Amino acid sequence: MRHRFLALGLWLMLLAACGLIAGRTSYRTDMGDFLPSSASPAQQVLAGQVNGGAASHIVLLAIRGAPAAVLAALSRNLAPQLRHEPEFLDVLNGDDASFAGSQDYVWRNRYLLSPSVTPSAFSVAGLRGALDNDLAVLGSELGMVTGRSLPADPTGLTLNLMSQFDSGQGPAVQGGVWVSTDGATALVLVHTAAPGFDLDAQQHALAIIATDFALARAVTPKAGPAYLLMSGPGVFAVHTRDTTKSDVSRLSLLALAGAAGLLAFAYRSPRVLLLGLLPIASGALAAIAAVSLVFGFVHGITLGFGVTLIGESLDYAIYLFTQTARGGSPVETLARIWPTLRLGALTSIAGFSAMLFSSFTGFAQLGLFSIAGLIAAAATTRFVLPHFVPRGFFAGGAEPLANPAFMLIRHRREASGAVAVGLVVALAALLAHRGGMWDGNLLNLSPIPAAAQQLDQDLRHQLGVPDTRYFVVFRAPDAELALRESEGFAPVLGKLVATGQLGGFDLPSAILPSEQAQRARAAALPDAATLRANFTQAAAGLPFNVQAFAPFFAAVAAARTAPLLTSAGLPPALALELDSMLVRRGDTWVVMAPLRDVSNPGTVARALAPLGAGLVDLNHESDRLLATFQNQATALVVVGSLAILLLLLAGLRSLRRVAAVAAPLAAAVIMTSALLTLGGGKLSIFMVAGFLLIVAIGSNYCLFFERSAPGAPGWQRAVASIVLANLCTVAAYGLLSFSRIPVLHDIGVTVAIGTFLSLVCGAVLSTPKAVTP
């Protein structure tokens, strides 16, 4: 009795401690935290772009469903409303206000921003060249537009600067705003204040867009049938979370209902039904606490996926409750089955322990989560659960459920032939499989539906904002040095653009020049008297009215004493762009400057090498990351399976008995992979993870099958408990296979098929010869 209270007290104390830790844990969803801690700088760039780069703030809006003129009017009504919301840094729809912020910044600060500001540009010869050029501008077909800024900017700085900022690929303007060439879509590009990974903020921002759109539609005549489509990283992330949430809650409710129905039928006691949840609940709590203590945070993926991994702890309670004979005591049952249960839990722990050594922080967290969770669940089953079972409890409904299994075992000689045939057919199918077993296409793993991906590509193409693939990457000890280095790249990249190797580039120094450059430019500007004298001399003989250039003289005089530009003074859209190009990492600064339309990456990389910068290809990096991820996952499953075999050998101390347990599992995995790849299908990385779960859960079945022979006392209860456990597993994981999220679907279908086959193969191959009474 004292023993019992000691165990309960200890359990409650530990549970409270774990709850306390779990409550204070920081939960992260940042992709970067799931990546290998040893990730290359390039992969860190990738993670940085995915998580917080300017690209992750983009929301693309498409307004459709009405004539072009109506769409344009709708866009004109929507944009000003969105611009009033603090959730958006800028709202571009092609109207004049779209670029006002950046244009104004460039216009006001042109003498500090432009690399053409040198002493020689303001000499008589320099100004003469500029004025000659101005005559050509005035005489040109577009002189009416481009010549307008001449009185204030005769050296043409703004035109050159703006062409640097504008990639020149924007959509067509109709009715004052961007409308696609076919007139079917009005296009709007929004930068949210929150980064793409801040899902709550993104969801809030998207809701505001939808509300403002509804308001704009209400005040725009004939806009009734118009509708809004949204795309972009934040939209995808929010959508994925919603789908996952709804799938998980819908399917897990169904799974719970299914499993609870089965257990209610078997147990006929609601109290015992709830007791069955104690091991997994305690396990999950302990697992969160353990991961939090070791890693300092728990990743969202670890939390969601880890509970799936420790799903077998639900079985522990089933084994205990179901194997208690009529009139027997659960404490005695536990004493009897504990060695097998312990070995089963240890094999799973061995299988998952390989993950601890993964370089992916996420895998390592999952490893620790499942180990801690299973230990806690097993301990709860061992020390706590038996004391709560009501006196005289007997799972009366379990044995009828197991009737098919009893029949299978009676005819196991014939059935083993069928299993052998099935295995041969499966092996033949796997060997004959054409075109590779592995699905290497990242997009197939993506939870984003193909139609949504297509829409995103179409909108990006129409808006001229392609996904950036190439980046120039270099490091510097501080921001000023990084900007100075960035200035050194401008001529090199400019040359590549001129020779057609490159479509264009952005550099942080184009937005914010280094202090050094700014001081040099301010110093290059002549004083008022010199400037006027030089200008008058330069204009001699040209048909210019010097008096008309008063705005120019005033602007130069102001720029000489203007305060230097700082990142704090940037308009929000440019600040966002600068922040994603110039990033602080610990005590160094990393510059990641995007390149457009790289036609020859090799040439570009060679041109950059002497400057100490690398060319990073994001497609290549993400492919490599995926390959590493797949290789590691596969290796973990193989090493985990070997660890399980070794542990079985240590526990059973007999090669023959190990074979009796391991052979059905191998057969089940082989047949499952054959079924999954039936008709040319491919195995995803999630299915491979599912294999480890098959082995972890299935090994428990086989251990129980192997342990007692038909006719031995308690044999029927043991088989009934295995069948009940498997029915619950198939119900729960089988329902997951209806999910629209690839990871849930793949794991669900793999584990449901695999554990069922483990049951069949274990019943046939692991069951020892019947004892003759």
Next chain:
Amino acid sequence: MRYWAVLLCLLATADCTQQARAQPAWGLPQLMESLARFRGGSASFTEQQTSPVLSAPLITTGTLTYVAPDYLSKVTTSPVPESFVLEQDRVTLTGGSAEGTHVFAINQDPRIAGLVEGIRGTLAGDLPALEQFYTVILSGSAGAWQLRLQPKQPALQRFVQSMVISGSEGRIAVIDTLSSDGSDATMRISAGDGTDAP
């Protein structure tokens, strides 16, 4: 005597109706139709520009080429060689103030689209295209007409006050663009070799 008078009147009416049938009332649709009939050709031009920044008019000369319905080139030979080529909605600028060649789509910028469509729309006799950007007012007669284009959009209004295109029958003789900052460009198109001038 009375009969004669009645007869005369009848004849006159018949004559009037006949005249009306042969020469329908002349207006915008008819001008556009005769402009559209012109399929293309080259002509030399002289453009005179005045501007607040200029102390003397700036004279440019060169050649205009038009091929219906959407090719237009303006090659300036003096004072600074430059070429402006419009094909469908793509502009290619070479020489002049720009280094190298610049290619862009006109409808990315409503101001440039307005300027370019004013001329091309007139050449092509494309009233809907003109009316997208301008209020179109016609005066004069088929032999000496004047088309006044007034920009509708504020973005264009800030640059162009009005464009006045005058000509005779299906030919354009003068394009006068008055800018809102007080500058004015008058382009006179000479008949060239006389056979295929725009």
